[in-house]
Amino acid sequence: MESLISFKGTFHVCPSFSSKPTTRISPTQVNICRKNSLFSFSVRAQVDPNEGSSTIATSSESVVDALKVKEWEVGMFHNEVAASQGIRIRRRPPTGPPAHYVGPFQFRLQNEGNTPRNILEEIVWNKDIEVAQLKERKPLITLKKALENAPPVRDFIGALRAANERTGLPGLIAEVKKASPSRGILREDFDPVEIARSYEKGGAACLSVLTDEKFFKGSFENLEAIRNAGVKCPLLCKEFIIEAWQLYYARSKGADAVLLIAAVLPDLDIKYMTKICKLLGMTALVEVHDEREFDRVLGIEGVELIGINNRNLETFEVDIGITKKLLEGERGKIIREKNIIMVGESGLFTPEDIAYVQEAGVRAVLVGESIVKQSDPGKGISKLFGKDISI
Numbered sequence: 001m002e003s004l005i006s007f008k009g010t011f012h013v014c015p016s017f018s019s020k021p022t023t024r025i026s027p028t029q030v031n032i033c034r035k036n037s038l039f040s041f042s043v044r045a046q047v048d049p050n051e052g053s054s055t056i057a058t059s060s061e062s063v064v065d066a067l068k069v070k071e072w073e074v075g076m077f078h079n080e081v082a083a084s085q086g087i088r089i090r091r092r093p094p095t096g097p098p099a100h101y102v103g104p105f106q107f108r109l110q111n112e113g114n115t116p117r118n119i120l121e122e123i124v125w126n127k128d129i130e131v132a133q134l135k136e137r138k139p140l141i142t143l144k145k146a147l148e149n150a151p152p153v154r155d156f157i158g159a160l161r162a163a164n165e166r167t168g169l170p171g172l173i174a175e176v177k178k179a180s181p182s183r184g185i186l187r188e189d190f191d192p193v194e195i196a197r198s199y200e201k202g203g204a205a206c207l208s209v210l211t212d213e214k215f216f217k218g219s220f221e222n223l224e225a226i227r228n229a230g231v232k233c234p235l236l237c238k239e240f241i242i243e244a245w246q247l248y249y250a251r252s253k254g255a256d257a258v259l260l261i262a263a264v265l266p267d268l269d270i271k272y273m274t275k276i277c278k279l280l281g282m283t284a285l286v287e288v289h290d291e292r293e294f295d296r297v298l299g300i301e302g303v304e305l306i307g308i309n310n311r312n313l314e315t316f317e318v319d320i321g322i323t324k325k326l327l328e329g330e331r332g333k334i335i336r337e338k339n340i341i342m343v344g345e346s347g348l349f350t351p352e353d354i355a356y357v358q359e360a361g362v363r364a365v366l367v368g369e370s371i372v373k374q375s376d377p378g379k380g381i382s383k384l385f386g387k388d389i390s391i
C-alpha cells in the first residue's frame with residue numbers, strides 16, 4: 001500500500017504511555033494520502049528533544065499508529081457524550097499521562113487531566129488499558145469462535161423470579177467477593193468454588209462473581225472454575241464493562257449475565273450492549289445509584305433487570321435508604337407497569353435490611369460482604385434472611 005505523509009519533523013504519533021523522554025506540543029494536523037483517497041485527522045505530536053534528526057515510522061506503522069490515535073479520539077468524544085448525560089466518570093484521562101524529563105529523572109506531573117477523580121474513574125481507566133491488551137490477544141473474531149464451545153446460557157431472571165415466588169423473599173444474588181476497594185480483604189481463605197457451592201446449598205438463586213483482579217482480587221478463572229464445577233445457579237460476571245468486546249469475553253467464560261453501570265456508560269452504550277446481551281442469550285443487570293441515572297435507564301428500551309446500588313461508587317458511602325428513595329412515586333409505578341425486576345445492592349446485613357428493601361419494592365438482592373465473611377457462607381444466608389431459605 002502506497003502511503004504519503006505530509007509532515008516535516010520528528011514525531012511519534014501515539015497517545016501512548018511511552019516512557020521515552022518527550023515534550024508535548026500542540027495538536028498538529030496530519031494528512032495521510034493514499035492513491036485514491038485522502039483523509040485527515042488531528043493528532044498530538046510528541047517531539048523528542050534529544051533527537052536531532054527526523055525519524056518517521058514506516059508506512060504500515062504509521063497506519064497502525066493513526067488507528068490508535070483515532071481510537072483515542074473516539075474515547076475523548078465518548079467523554080463529551082457521557083458528560084452531556086451527567087456522567088462524571090471520564091472514560092480516559094483527557095490529557096493522557098504526560099511524561100516529564102529533568103536531567104536523568106523522569107516523572108509525571110499530576111494534573112486534573114491525568115489523575116482519576118475517584119476510585120470508579122481509576123477502575124475505568126485501568127480497565128481501558130486492560131481491555132485493549134486483552135483484545136489484542138483475543139480479537140473479537142477469535143472470541144466469536146470460542147462461543148461455540150461456551151457452556152449454555154441459564155435464565156438469570158427466571159431464577160430470581162422463581163426464588164422470589166418460592167420463598168416470598170427477594171431472590172438472592174450471592175457475591176463471590178474476596179476483596180474490595182472500600183473494605184480491603186474480606187476473606188483470606190478464599191476458595192471461590194467452595195464458597196459458590198456453599199451459597200447454592202444455602203438457597204442463593206444466582207451468584208455474582210467478581211472478575212476484576214486489580215481492585216477486587218477476582219478473576220475470570222474463578223468464573224470459569226465455578227461454572228465448570230457444576231454449580232447450577234446462573235452466574236453474573238461482575239465486571240466493569242466499558243466495551244462490547246467484554247460481553248463476548250464474559251460469555252466465552254460461562255457468564256449468564258453481566259453488569260452494566262449507568263455511572264460509566266452513556267445511554268447508547270447501554271442500549272447497544274443490552275441488545276448484544278440478548279443476542280448472546282445473556283441478561284444485563286443495569287445498575288443505577290441516583291434519580292438521573294434511574295430515569296435514563298428507564299428510558300432505554302429492552303432493560304428488564306435494574307439494580308439500585310446503595311453504595312456510592314465514587315465516595316464509598318452506603319445508605320440503603322437510596323433504594324427506598326428511588327422507588328418511591330412515579331418511578332415505582334413505571335417499574336411495576338414494565339414488569340422490571342428491581343435488585344437492591346450493597347450494604348445489606350440483617351433480616352431488617354432485607355425487609356426494608358423488599359418493602360421498598362425490590363424482588364431481588366445482591367449481597368457480598370455480610371455473607372462472604374461468614375465461616376460457612378451458606379449458613380450466613382440463613383442469618384441474613386432470618387430463616388432457612390434452602391430448598
Ligand SMILES: O=C(O)c1ccccc1NCC(=O)[C@H](O)[C@H](O)COP(=O)(O)O
Nearest residue numbers: 180181182183313345346347367368369
Ligand atoms: O465494594 C466496593 O468497595 C466497590 C468499590 C468500587 C466499585 C464497586 C464496588 N463494589 C461493587 C458492589 O457494588 C458490591 O460488590 C455489591 O453490591 C455487594 O456489596 P456488599 O454486600 O456491600 O459487599
